[in-house]
Amino acid sequence: xxxxxxxxxxxxxxxxxxxxxxxxxxxxxxxxxxxxxxxxxxxxxxxxxxxxxxxxxxxxxxxxxxxxxxxxxxxxxxxxxxxxxxxxxxxxxxxxxxxxxxxxxxxxxxxxxxxxxxxxxxxxxxxxxxxxxxxxxxxxxxxxxxxxxxxxxxxxxxxxxxxxxxxxxxxxxxxxxxxxxxxxxxxxxxxxxxxxxxxxxxxxxxxxxxxxxxxxxxxxxxxxxxxxxxxxxxxxxxxxxxxxxxxxxxxxxxxxxxxxxxxxxxxxxxxxxxxxxxxx
Amino acid sequence: xxxxxxxxxxxxxxxxxxxxxxxxxxxxxxxxxxxxxxxxxxxxxxxxxxxxxxxxxxxxxxxxxxxxxxxxxxxxxxxxxxxxxxxxxxxxxxxxxxxxxxxxxxxxxxxxxxxxxxxxxxxxxxxxxxxxxxxxxxxxxxxxxxxxxxxxxxxxxxxxxxxxxxxxxxxxxxxxxxxxxxxxxxxxxxxxxxxxxxxxxxxxxxxxxxxxxxxxxxxxxxxxxxxxxxxxxxxxxxxxxxxxxxxxxxxxxxxxxxxxxxxxxxxxxxxxxxxxxxxxxxxxxxxxxxxxx
Amino acid sequence: xxxxxxxxxxxxxxxxxxxxxxxxxxxxxxxxxxxxxxxxxxxxxxxxxxxxxxxxxxxxxxxxxxxxxxxxxxxxxxxxxxxxxxxxxxxxxxxxxxxxxxxxxxxxxxxxxxxxxxxxxxxxxxxxxxxxxxxxxxxxxxxxxxxxxxxxxxxxxxxxxxxxxxxxxxxxxxxxxxxxxxxxxxxxxxxxxxxxxxxxxxxxxxxxxxxxxxxxxxxxxxxxxxxxxxxxxxxxxxxxxxxxxxxxxxxxxxxxxxxxxxxxxxxxxxxxxxxxxxxxxxxxxxxxxxxxxxxxxxxxxxxxxxxxxxxxxxxxxxxxxxxxxxxxxxxxxxxxxxxxxxxxxxxxxxxxxxxxxxxxxxxxxxxx
Numbered sequence: 001x002x003x004x005x006x007x008x009x010x011x012x013x014x015x016x017x018x019x020x021x022x023x024x025x026x027x028x029x030x031x032x033x034x035x036x037x038x039x040x041x042x043x044x045x046x047x048x049x050x051x052x053x054x055x056x057x058x059x060x061x062x063x064x065x066x067x068x069x070x071x072x073x074x075x076x077x078x079x080x081x082x083x084x085x086x087x088x089x090x091x092x093x094x095x096x097x098x099x100x101x102x103x104x105x106x107x108x109x110x111x112x113x114x115x116x117x118x119x120x121x122x123x124x125x126x127x128x129x130x131x132x133x134x135x136x137x138x139x140x141x142x143x144x145x146x147x148x149x150x151x152x153x154x155x156x157x158x159x160x161x162x163x164x165x166x167x168x169x170x171x172x173x174x175x176x177x178x179x180x181x182x183x184x185x186x187x188x189x190x191x192x193x194x195x196x197x198x199x200x201x202x203x204x205x206x207x208x209x210x211x212x213x214x215x216x217x218x219x220x221x222x223x224x225x226x227x228x229x230x231x232x233x234x235x236x237x238x239x240x241x242x243x244x245x246x247x248x249x250x251x252x253x254x255x256x257x258x259x260x261x262x263x264x265x266x267x268x269x270x271x272x273x274x275x276x277x278x279x280x
Numbered sequence: 281x282x283x284x285x286x287x288x289x290x291x292x293x294x295x296x297x298x299x300x301x302x303x304x305x306x307x308x309x310x311x312x313x314x315x316x317x318x319x320x321x322x323x324x325x326x327x328x329x330x331x332x333x334x335x336x337x338x339x340x341x342x343x344x345x346x347x348x349x350x351x352x353x354x355x356x357x358x359x360x361x362x363x364x365x366x367x368x369x370x371x372x373x374x375x376x377x378x379x380x381x382x383x384x385x386x387x388x389x390x391x392x393x394x395x396x397x398x399x400x401x402x403x404x405x406x407x408x409x410x411x412x413x414x415x416x417x418x419x420x421x422x423x424x425x426x427x428x429x430x431x432x433x434x435x436x437x438x439x440x441x442x443x444x445x446x447x448x449x450x451x452x453x454x455x456x457x458x459x460x461x462x463x464x465x466x467x468x469x470x471x472x473x474x475x476x477x478x479x480x481x482x483x484x485x486x487x488x489x490x491x492x493x494x495x496x497x498x499x500x501x502x503x504x505x506x507x508x509x510x511x512x513x514x515x516x517x518x519x520x521x522x523x524x525x526x527x528x529x530x531x532x533x534x535x536x537x538x539x540x541x542x543x544x545x546x547x548x549x550x551x552x553x554x555x556x557x558x559x560x561x562x563x564x565x566x567x568x569x570x571x572x573x
Numbered sequence: 574x575x576x577x578x579x580x581x582x583x584x585x586x587x588x589x590x591x592x593x594x595x596x597x598x599x600x601x602x603x604x605x606x607x608x609x610x611x612x613x614x615x616x617x618x619x620x621x622x623x624x625x626x627x628x629x630x631x632x633x634x635x636x637x638x639x640x641x642x643x644x645x646x647x648x649x650x651x652x653x654x655x656x657x658x659x660x661x662x663x664x665x666x667x668x669x670x671x672x673x674x675x676x677x678x679x680x681x682x683x684x685x686x687x688x689x690x691x692x693x694x695x696x697x698x699x700x701x702x703x704x705x706x707x708x709x710x711x712x713x714x715x716x717x718x719x720x721x722x723x724x725x726x727x728x729x730x731x732x733x734x735x736x737x738x739x740x741x742x743x744x745x746x747x748x749x750x751x752x753x754x755x756x757x758x759x760x761x762x763x764x765x766x767x768x769x770x771x772x773x774x775x776x777x778x779x780x781x782x783x784x785x786x787x788x789x790x791x792x793x794x795x796x797x798x799x800x801x802x803x804x805x806x807x808x809x810x811x812x813x814x815x816x817x818x819x820x821x822x823x824x825x826x827x828x829x830x831x832x833x834x835x836x837x838x839x840x841x842x843x844x845x846x847x848x849x850x851x852x853x854x855x856x857x858x859x860x861x862x863x864x865x866x867x868x869x870x871x872x873x874x875x876x877x878x879x880x881x882x883x884x885x886x887x888x889x890x891x892x893x894x895x896x897x898x899x900x901x902x903x904x905x906x907x908x909x910x911x912x913x914x915x916x917x918x919x920x921x922x923x924x925x926x927x928x929x930x931x932x933x934x935x936x937x938x939x940x941x
Contacts, residue, residue: 052789102791110789116782118909127779130772131791137800140771141764149772192791317710366900372709373637374903377841380834381899385892392885501830505721508714547725550718557715558703 002066003029005196005228006051006106010089011060013046013252017081020046021057022252028196033222033229035239037263038249039272044232045111047249048198051230052108053098058082061090064104064196069096103131107194109185111201111232117174121165121184124173125156128191156191162224163187178205190225197221199231203238211235215242240264248272284415289538290531295422295491297530298429302484303503304510304522304529305433306477312453312517313473315372319379320359322504323386324478328352328485329401329495330394336402344402349482356478357471365467383501390497398494425487426527432480433523440519445472453517502546506533509553515563524564582914593755601751611751613860615819618758621855623812624839625765625848630805631837632845632909633769635781636705636798637713641836643720644806645813646727646828647696648689652814653742653823654735655685661744665737672734682749686757686814693810694803696723701802705795720833728825741824745817754815761808766848768804777801838895846909853906865891 006028013021021043028034036044049055051062053070058078062070071094074082096104116124129152135145143149160166163183168176173184182202189197202218203211215238222229233239239246240260248256248263250272256263263269303325310318331351335344363382367375409420440446448469451459460466488503489495510529514521529549536545556563600607600614623641630636659679662671680688704715727736736742748754768774776797779787788794817823839858843850865887872882898905910916 054785097793098785098788099791099793102789108789110786114783114786114789116779116786118782119778123775123778126772127775127787127792128790130776130779133772137768137771137773137804140773141767143767143771145772152772188790311710315710317714363896363900367903370903373631373845374899376637376710376713377837378896378899380837381892381896384831384834384838385889385896388885388888388892392883392889395885505714505717505830509718512711512714543729544725547722550722553718554703554715554722557707557711561707561711 004063005030005032005065006230007063008047008051009061009063011047011050011062012058012082013043013050013055014058014078014081014083019083020252021050021249024060024249024252024254026247026254026257028228028230030228031222031226032244033218033231033242035243035246036230036232036249037234037236037239037246038255041251042249043252044249045200046252048108048200048232051101051198052106053096053101056095059090061092064101064106068092068094069101069104070094099131102192102194105193105195106198107189107192107196108198109182109189109200109202111204113178113181113185115173115181115184115188117172119173120170121173121176122156122160122169124184125159125187125191126152128188129156131192159187159191179210182206186221190221195226195228197227197229199229199233201232201234203233203235206235208237211238214238218242287416288418289534291416291418291422293531293534294527295418295425295487295530296534297527298425299484299488299526300503300507300510300530301429301523301526302432302480302487303507304514304526305436305519306481307508308511308514308516308519308522309449309473309477311511313449313456313470314364314368314375316364316375316379317508318477319376319504320363320382320386321477321481322500322502322507323383323390324352324356324359324500325481325485325488325504326390326495326497326500327355327386328478328482329489329499330390330399331482332486332489333394333399333401333495336404341402341404345486348486349479352482352485353475353478356474356481360471360474365470383504387497387501394497396497398496401489401493401495403493404490419491421487421490428483428487429523429526432483433519436476436480437519445469449473506546506549509549512553513556513563515566518563518565521563521565577914577918585914597752597755604751612819613863614856615748615751615754617856617859618754619812619815619819620836620839620859621852622758622761622815623809623836624843624851624855625762626805626808626812627836628840628843628845628848628851629765629769629777629808630801632840632847633774633781634777634798634801635709636802637709638716638802638805639713639830639833639837640700640716640720641809642828642830642832643723644693644697644809645816645832646720646723646825647693648686648810648813649817649823649828650727650736650742651689651692651810652682652685653745653817655680655688656682656746656818657742657744658746665742665744666734666740668740669733669737671737675735682746682818686811689814690807690810693813694807697803697806698799701799705798705802717830717833720828720830724825724828727828736825739824741822741826742817743822745821745823747821748818754819757811757815761811762848762852765804765808769848773797773800840905842895842898842905844905844907844909847905847907847911849910849912850905850907857906861894862887862891 004027008024008026011021011024012019024047036047038044046055050057050070056072057070059073059082061068071090071092073090116127119127133140133148135148139145157166157169160169163186165180165184165187168180173181176184182204186199186202199218203214206214218229219242221227231243243260245259246257246263247254248269255272256266256269258266303321306321307318310316310321328348331348332344335347339347359382363378364375367378410417411420411423413423440449448459448464449472451462451464452466452469506529507526510525511522512525513528514523514525532548532552533545536542536548600611604611623645627638627641630638654675655678657665659677662676700716700719704712704719707715726732728739730738732738769777776787776792779790779792780794780797784794820827835858839854840851842858843852843854868882868887868890869884870882
């Protein structure tokens with residue numbers, strides 16, 4: 001088994017005639033923290049949605065731990081609208097649904113927080129434990145699965161403690177301050193015991209101080225939970241400090257990839273996104 | 281069955297379909313704008329029938345008819361203002377429940393005011409006159425209905441595509457919030473939509489009940505639902521679609537009754553709906569919309 | 574929120590249970606005197622089951638289904654067909670005679686009831702396959718459509734020898750004792766509470782809150798929606814079976830869409846997402862309808878006939894009350910909260926505090 005956890009090959013996502021992601025190929029290896037950056041609307045969240053099975057790509061293949069989980073090629077109406085290349089390269093039709101992909105070990109957070117708003121903090125995490133339940137609905141109803149329920153609750157509580165949310169466990173999740181809500185989303189994602197964690201703008205709405213804490217936090221999560229991380233982010237400090245590698249998207253196309261040092265000095269990226277550096 | 285009889289059935293079917301079409305258009309317009317299945321629409325249709333019963337009792341038809349039309353429009357707009365407007369920002373389920381509540385209220389109101397016994401619908405002698413065109417013979421109203429339906433829908437489509445209020449309606453149905461931000465007076469557009477829908481329902485009710493001859497408090501419930509199905513068939517949100525859906529339904533029902541399966545004519549409608557929702561949920565003329573995550 | 578001691582709560586619950594059983598015993602002993610009250614209570618219990626089942630589907634899983642009447646019909650007809658005494662059957666099916674395989678097929682009440690529920694659940698499974706992936710508005714209309722299709726099948730002359738078509742079924746044997754309905758209702762509702770508070774119930778709630786997020790958390794949408802639907806249909810079928818026995822005779826007109834609306838309005842009245850609300854709502858609605866009979870009879874005050882009071886007025890008042898709840902008290906009586914001893918305890922504590930603060934000379938906490 002190779003070190004490759006995730007690979008995207010020639011992923012194109014078209015909505016009608018609009019090309020949101022254009023021929024994107026990337027890979028993430030075990031234990032890396034990889035960042036996906038680019039101006040707003042560059043197609044980053046769309047890429048996440050393809051990886052997690054929410055959208056079927058117009059063309060291309062996604063593999064997780066060397067096994068294909070998504071594979072598609074233009075059909076029907078799309079055939080005419082498809083403006084990309086690689087025609088004929090992908091012949092399989094594999095479309096695993098998001099819940100199956102999560103069960104394989106891919107967890108994600110959402111750009112606009114999608115907590116279970118009216119449920120408590122504890123329940124939000126506990127629900128993420130449901131996917132591995134062994135008892136069927138009959139034994140669960142008759143409370144014959146006491147042990148399993150206890151384990152789920154214990155693990156959920158532990159996660160809340162690690163993320164510093166234990167004292168809020170009975171609060172309704174939508175009543176939490178924004179930063180805590182983001183943490184809760186991460187706790188919930190971790191509850192699914194993933195090996196790959198997709199973070200969509202984890203630092204959104206945070207001030208520089210909070211962002212700094214987040215850097216250490218993500219590193220801690222990666223080490224303690226043995227994760228590989230793929231992250232969409234706009235806060236360049238966080239990105240540059242924590243990422244092993246970076247991919248840059250602009251208008252759906254990959255325009256650069258490499259280490260933080262490479263990206264910082266890449267003219268195309270600077271033009272598209274970073275702006276002119278002060279000392280240049 | 282010989283050809284003349286077959287044609288006769290077709291005529292009946294198209295005529296019934298015309299009445300259905302007018303009601304279906306009302307449903308589709310309201311759904312297009314508010315994303316609401318107006319469960320009460322069929323009962324507005326029923327109330328229009330009763331209005332005519334009482335108006336005709338004391339007035340000649342050429343005064344009674346406009347009064348019925350106006351009264352129904354007022355009823356429709358009133359319902360929108362009192363029962364749907366307060367819930368505009370509530371979750372979708374709430375407003376649907378409100379529509380069910382209004383339907384419930386109207387049926388009970390009709391039972392209270394007019395008793396549950398069927399009332400005779402006034403015969404507008406002019407409309408009931410039997411005409412003969414070739415091998416087909418039917419009352420004038422049967423001949424008029426499809427023609428009137430086509431004419432009204434045509435005028436409506438012209439209105440939607442070439443008038444200011446029509447453009448406003450189209451904008452609101454595409455994007456409710458942005459339309460508001462662009463200065464469109466939402467309340468007026470919505471009231472206007474309900475007014476037109478109710479007007480068409482009133483006309484439809486005149487055409488429908490003239491043939492049926494009796495009205496009772498529940499005479500709107502099932503036709504109402506069937507017309508919603510017709511709207512879905514044609515593509516919810518599409519006015520020509522609703523019309524086509526209405527005709528298909530009218531013809532289908534008549535065919536079933538003619539073949540002796542009248543008990544299944546109601547079920548047929550719903551079977552058609554299920555089949556439609558499975559294989560082509562956007563209907564005949566509908567467009568696909570992808571949700572953004 | 575302060576909590577009561579667990580032992581206190583258990584004692585209170587047991588006391589209430591004993592009081593309820595005692596009340597029923599009393600009513601049973603005076604059956605003839607209180608037959609009216611008994612019938613209202615029984616009807617309420619039956620509607621309570623249907624309401625909780627619908628709430629589980631709509632309030633907890635977020636699936637707006639309007640098919641209850643059809644599933645109740647399945648349960649009702651199963652029980653009716655299998656429990657009408659064999660000797661009476663020729664009499665009931667007087668026009669076309671009963672189908673041969675049914676002529677002597679008979680099951681004890683409880684077996685027929687469970688079978689009714691199972692059949693309703695099976696139909697629910699098949700209906701769910703096409704219908705559950707539709708958006709909520711379409712789901713409502715599609716389930717409503719199925720309800721009408723089921724009714725049409727029951728009323729079809731082709732099936733006369735099984736369902737007796739439009740002539741309906743009568744001579745359904747009554748309940749053995751007054752306790753039966755309440756016992757069955759209690760068990761059904763208890764089971765549904767257990768489902769909702771289990772891990773699967775939490776998954777249902779997650780689906781209602783945010784389908785996309787639920788899916789991202791590994792919850793298979795179709796499997797769980799289907800599960801909720803099937804369970805709901807099972808208990809709805811049971812409610813239908815009980816209704817058949819309660820009414821002693823049924824026909825397809827019993828199961829028109831209005832029946833579904835009745836159950837829906839109970840759920841709305843009690844609060845979408847509150848089981849307590851559905852149960853209490855069922856009793857309020859059923860009893861309320863009877864109390865409102867006051868409005869159906871002409872009212873004369875001091876020689877003046879008050880206008881408006883005649884037959885049918887009560888249903889208008891009733892509908893207006895319902896509209897008021899839907900428009901202004903959208904959360905219903907209980908919102909999405911349940912009755913718990915802790916809540917009631919806290920309510921009384923707050924009440925006591927409020928009274929204390931208003932009474933001068935007591936617990937003076939300064940000039941506030």
